[in-house]
Amino acid sequence: MQAAGLPLAGLTAWQGLVDIADVRPGQRVLVHAAAGGVGHLAVQIAKARGAYVIGTASVGKHNLLHDLGVDEAVDYRTEPFEKAVEPVDVVLDPVGGDVAVRSLEVLEPHGRLITLSAVLPPAVAAAAAERGLRATGMLVEPDGAGLSELARLADQRRLRVLVAETFPLERASHAHRAGELGRTAGKLVLTV
Numbered sequence: 001m002q003a004a005g006l007p008l009a010g011l012t013a014w015q016g017l018v019d020i021a022d023v024r025p026g027q028r029v030l031v032h033a034a035a036g037g038v039g040h041l042a043v044q045i046a047k048a049r050g051a052y053v054i055g056t057a058s059v060g061k062h063n064l065l066h067d068l069g070v071d072e073a074v075d076y077r078t079e080p081f082e083k084a085v086e087p088v089d090v091v092l093d094p095v096g097g098d099v100a101v102r103s104l105e106v107l108e109p110h111g112r113l114i115t116l117s118a119v120l121p122p123a124v125a126a127a128a129a130e131r132g133l134r135a136t137g138m139l140v141e142p143d144g145a146g147l148s149e150l151a152r153l154a155d156q157r158r159l160r161v162l163v164a165e166t167f168p169l170e171r172a173s174h175a176h177r178a179g180e181l182g183r184t185a186g187k188l189v190l191t192v
C-alpha cells in the first residue's frame with residue numbers, strides 16, 4: 001500500500017528538491033502543505049539531505065509534521081507564513097496561487113521557489129523578475145534513477161509514505177472527491 005503512494009508524489013518532491021534546487025546540508029527549506037501527498041515526502045527528503053525544514057499546515061497537523069521531522073511547523077491559517085518564517089534558501093510550493101507569490105517574500109536573494117505547476121504562472125514569473133529571484137514551475141517526469149533513490153531512503157527507514165485512506169477502484173470517484181477537498185494528510189490510494 002505504501003509503495004503505491006510513493007512514485008508520483010515522491011518523484012515530484014525529489015525532482016523539485018534534489019534535481020532542480022540541489023538542496024544541501026544546512027540549507028533552510030520551506031515546504032508548503034507539508035502534511036499533503038507531496039509535502040509529507042518533501043519534508044522527509046529535505047531532512048535526509050541535511051536541511052533545516054519548515055512546514056506549513058493547520059495546527060491540528062503539527063504533531064504529524066514534527067513526527068515527519070520538521071524543525072518548525074507554521075500554522076498558515078492563524079498568521080501569514082511570510083511573517084512567521086525567517087529567510088529560506090528553497091521553497092517547495094504545492095499550493096500555488098498567491099502562496100507562490102507570497103513565498104518570494106521569504107526567499108534569500110540567491111534562493112529558489114519551486115511551484116508545482118507545469119508552466120510558471122505569469123503572476124509568479126513577474127513577481128520573481130521584479131525581485132530578481134529564481135522561480136521555477138515543474139512537471140514530474142518518469143525517472144528510474146530517482147525512484148531508486150526513493151527506494152533506498154525507504155529501505156533505510158528515512159522515508160515513509162502515510163496512507164490517509166484507501167478506496168477500491170470502483171470508488172475512484174470518491175477518492176477524487178476526497179482529494180479535491182485539499183485536506184488530506186498523506187496519500188489516497190486505490191486498491192485493485
Ligand SMILES: NC(=O)c1ccc[n+]([C@@H]2O[C@H](COP(=O)([O-])OP(=O)(O)OC[C@H]3O[C@@H](n4cnc5c(N)ncnc54)[C@H](OP(=O)(O)O)[C@@H]3O)[C@@H](O)[C@H]2O)c1
Pocket residue numbers: 008009012032033034035036037038039056057058059061076094095099116117118138139140179182183184185186
Ligand atoms: N507539477 C507536478 O509535477 C505535480 C506533481 C504532483 C502533484 N502536483 C499538484 O500539487 C498539488 C498538491 O498535491 P498533493 O497531492 O500534495 O496535495 P494534497 O495531498 O491534496 O494536499 C493536502 C494538504 O494541503 C494542505 N493545504 C491546503 N491549503 C494549504 C495552504 N494554503 N497552505 C498550506 N497547506 C495547505 C492541507 O493542510 P491543512 O488541512 O492543514 O490545511 C492538506 O494537508 C496538486 O494541485 C497536484 O495536482 C503537481
